[in-house]
Amino acid sequence: MRIAIPTLLFSFLFLVSCNKDEPITDSSGETYMLQIPQGFQAPEIPDDNPLTPAKIALGKELFYDPILSKDNTISCGSCHMQNHGFSDDKALSIGVEGKVGERNSPTLTNVAYKPHFFKDGGIPTLELQILAPFDNELEFDLNIVDAVDRLKADDHYSAEFLKVFGTEPSAFGLTRAIAAFERTLLSGNSRFDRHFIQGRSVLTDAELRGYELFKSDELQCASCHSGIMFTDYSYQNIGLKENYPDSGRARITVNQADAGKFEVPTLRNVAVTSPYMFDGSIETLDGVIDFFASGGTNHPNKSELIQGFEISDQEKADLIAFLNSLTDQSFLSNQEFQP
Ligand code: HEC
Ligand code: HEC
Known part of the structure; x- marks a missing residue:
């Protein structure tokens, strides 16, 4: 196809x-x-x-x-x-x-x-x-x-x-x-939006700590998942595979430097879109964070931003709490979108 x-x-x-x-x-x-x-x-x-x-x-x-x-x-x-x-x-x-x-x-x-x-x-x-x-x-x-x-x-x-x-x-x-x-x-009515855009102070301390981690120099998540859509729409190789069965962006450009690069996805509603990654190979947000913490494979096209990091159980729970705050319940149940 x-x-x-x-x-x-x-x-x-x-x-x-x-x-x-x-x-x-x-x-x-x-x-x-x-x-x-x-x-x-x-x-x-x-x-x-x-x-x-x-x-x-x-x-x-x-x-x-x-x-x-x-x-x-x-x-x-x-x-x-x-x-x-x-x-x-x-x-x-x-x-x-x-x-x-x-x-x-x-x-x-x-x-x-x-x-x-x-x-x-x-x-x-x-x-x-x-x-x-x-x-x-x-x-x-x-x-x-x-x-x-x-x-x-x-x-x-x-x-x-x-x-x-x-x-x-x-x-x-x-x-x-x-x-x-x-x-x-x-979709723009998540708890995150209500807090930061609608100014309603609804986020918990855990969610706020998770957001700080997300933006931190150590984790670098916001370098790719940036802006109001939590993506810069660029193509990145995150070192998910040693050998990609799907060449990703290189399928279009036919340039080996693009092999294994996929578009940075939005993180809005990410809590309900599992499994994750181009091939659905990671089932949970916990698994996604473990993957980024590991630093991935040594694929030659891997982004320099993926270096791996140490993260405590508490910090991981905070980061997941932040990602969950991006869920927009009113969008997921909006009757106008139903058959
Ligand atoms: C170098 C850019 C980059 C950085 C840094 C980065 N990501 Fe991503 N992220 C991506 C790309 C590209 C994908 C999609 C990969 C694929 O489709 O296989 C992705 C996928 C994800 C997914 C799965 C979304 C889905 O719909 O499948 C989550 C969740 C995620 N990233 C969260 C994070 C978190 C949390 C951090 C920080 C620890 C982070 N990302 C750091 C580029 C990045
Ligand atoms: C059998 C499952 C399936 C069906 C049916 C299907 N899609 Fe998709 N859709 C996918 C998959 C898988 C992708 C990702 C393809 C890729 O990246 O190569 C996708 C990608 C898309 C995208 C691109 C999203 C993005 O982030 O770039 C849009 C828009 C979309 N589909 C809309 C539709 C519409 C509209 C229909 C009906 C006409 C449809 N899809 C039917 C599975 C499906």
């Missing part, structure tokens, strides 16, 4: 390109007010995909509909589950016919802010990302053209696409609608 990405990009241009002079606008005419969390900047919304209530509702319906997979068993929501911060609980996600995927399913928390997609950064936009599960035999395993034909044969979807896009179901509309829904998945 990774090898298929250039083909995928190519077919995308054919299927959904539109003339710049004739922007396709949403015929519903209504506008949607994105509830931007306090302290966050507004995410960029592409000109050809304005947010409207009807489009977001259609995108949500498609996100949860297994009609998009070969055997009608898997939807986006199968691998991106709300109670897991829109990730899943498997080491490697499971597609049609129980086929095991190649990477751990990432959270979609605040995905609207991401500058690139996939752990190797191989996909430039959210709209384009939506094509990936279709051609992947380990995910939907259904050609996008066939998926669109299914929607055309469905009276309800035909009516909804007409309402939202003024056309019959199309790959253009499908990708725009799901991306619009994904851009509403904003």
